[in-house]
Amino acid sequence: MSELRLRAARPGSGIRRTLAEVRLAGGDGRPLDVVLEDGLVADLRPAGTGPVEGEVTDAAGRWILPGLWDFHVHFTQWAQTSRRFDLSGTRTAAEVLAAVDSHTAPTSDAPTGPDEPAVGFGFRNALWPDAADLAAFDRVSHGRAAILIAADLHCVWLNSAALWRYGHSDSATGILREEDAFAVLQSIDSAPESVVDGWVRDAADAASARGVVGIVDFEMAWNLESWSRRIAAGAIALRTRFGIYPQHLDRAIEERLRSGQILPHTHGLLEVGSLKVITDGSLNTRTAYCVDEYPGLAATEHPRGVLNVPPGELVSLMSRARDAGLESAIHAIGDQANTHVLDAFAATGARGSVEHAQLLSADDIARFAALGVTASVQPEHAMDDRDVAERYWAGRTDRAFTLRSILDAGGTLALGSDAPVAPLDPWLAISAAVARSRDGRAPWHPEQSISVAEAIAASTRDGSTTVRAGQVADLVLVDRDPYAATADELRRMPVSATILNGRDTFTSL
Known part of the structure; x- marks a missing residue:
């Protein structure tokens, strides 16, 4: 896949065209010219054909893909981590x-x-x-x-x-x-908003340098206000879809927010996301809510983990969100929590995602497809948690991070990092999903690995792996063919340029 990357017009400078010579992922390997116009991919042509107008940048044999998304981050906390x-x-x-x-x-x-x-x-x-x-x-x-x-x-x-x-x-x-x-x-945050916003802008630029064009931000805050302020101040490197926590649901309903709504005066970059509810804890804290007890916790108050939101309350929250036009993004890590959450989707008819879906009962795997619920997963967590899972979910790890099984059952995956829990770098998630391995260790449950194409599709907004005429010009150029890369090469994938809505947000060309 050889790409030539073209510079699009800045807002307000009028229509300009850019040509890029690119081999498309999954194509036949022939170079193509990609014409960008008004923030869209206007045309794809055989290389060197057709009129050349405007500014031309030679991709010099690089590969082009749709821009990448991280579908689960806590962006302010990620920005503060450094x-x-x-x-x-x-x-x-x-x-x-x-x-x-x-x-x-x-x-x-x-x-x-x-x-x-x-x-x-x-x-x-x-x-x-x-x-x-x-x-x-x-x-x-x-x-x-x-x-x-x-x-x-x-x-x-x-x-x-x-x-x-x-x-x-x-x-x-x-x-x-x-x-x-x-x-x-x-x-705990004591820095002024302007300082934190500066850190956020730096983190957004760093994400762009890894090919990221968009994030789903689940920061536990009124994110509409935070991101509107940041975008107004010039933080325009990322598209942001933001979550709404239960404590802000009344406000969201009063302001008539709807999932998918693009907020005015944000350059088209800020989008209303889903109601976010945290139903249970985590594996490392031994609070993920499970069917079986955790070893050594039988005498404690919560031997099977913590259920933060009872099923009846969850159904009520999701029903209110559904009636207001909001999707639901529900955190569930333990197998019992995942069952409760899928039951709530079935009871309410709500649309949305299960965030994490780390440990699933065998019967629940097929319910994602049946209910039309996306499994929003973080493959790098499997690399971080494999030893903890073998200790605390002993005998059940064949049901942990079941990416292959969810896809085979007809379900949809969305990959993310949960930054700062894992670094905000989609290539780490892609590598972990494909190889189920890191640091030279043997693959962990390799039967649950997915292909590079499937991992890239789960890291793009529309599930695409190729660039097509008519799509929004959110693109990334990389120096190595991802379909021929090893797991370590995927982790270190060199990115040469990221284009958002036809304009550069990162370039090393």
Whole structure:
């Protein structure tokens, strides 16, 4: 697939045409000229034929694909992650505390002052061989309040100063889960909006450099306001479809928002998404709601995980959203939670997606197609969670991350990252979905792998893998043939240019 990439007109500069010489994915390999006009792919021609008008850029043998989407992100948190100290390489509680000690020591170059909480991100405590020790945490914090965020966002670890600040002084370990953790996450941001918006713009530019043209943002905020403000200030690198949480449902209904509605004065970039409901927890926090008990948790309050939203309440929320013209995007990770969610889709006739769908009962796999519900999945989580799953979902991992089975049953996949849980890079998701492997390890349940074409289709807005006349000119040019790439090459796929609505958002040409 050889592409020539053409520069489209900027808004307000009038109609201009761009020619790109490109071999299309899945085509016969012959170079084509791609004509872009008014933000659309106006024509495809054999290379070198027809009149050449406007500006021409030579793709020099590169490959062209439809622009890529990440269908599940928490974008503000992703933008903030680079400003938090990194805990992703830790494997024990002791290693986490050593990182805290290093970051909060008086000689540290930490970017925040001593009165600001020290915030770290990325620990995974499901397989820690040692326990969370609050007294030890306090000793290494050097008088600073400290908040540590788990990679799955469903758990935080606070020292005593932070526990006091957030009203949890009675916690024996400092570990908070689910709703308590979400409340902390929503309240820790102290930077001004303009600063955070700058970080968001940087993160959007970085996403464009990986071929991303659009995201579905499930930040736990009133996202219409945030993104309208950002776009007005010039953040126009991404299309954004935003989620609406239950606490904002009344406001969305009052403002007559409808799923798929494009908001005015946003350059056509901001779209109303779905009602987002979090019904259960996560695997790493052992709060995903399952049929079977978690090993070692039988004597606890929630041995099978946590059901955050009872089935009756879920049906009520989804019914209200449906009646208002809103789709539903429902978080479910454990097999029992997924059954409840699919039951709610069946009861309400709502349209939308199950977000994550990590562990499914055998009977539920075919229900995605039968109900017309999209499985919005994050293949890189399978690489992060395979060892945790083998321990806590022992004997059931053949039903975990069942991408192949969902497709074979006629279902639809949408790939995402859940950034910052995994990096916002669709090539990582594509590689994980295809290879079920990372870091040289043997493939994990390779029977659930899907093809490169299927993974790319699940990473584009309309499920396409080719560029066609008449489609919106959201395109990406890459330096390597994705259909001939190894799993590692897919992960490192070099992107040369990203075009959104006929204009460059990234180029290295």
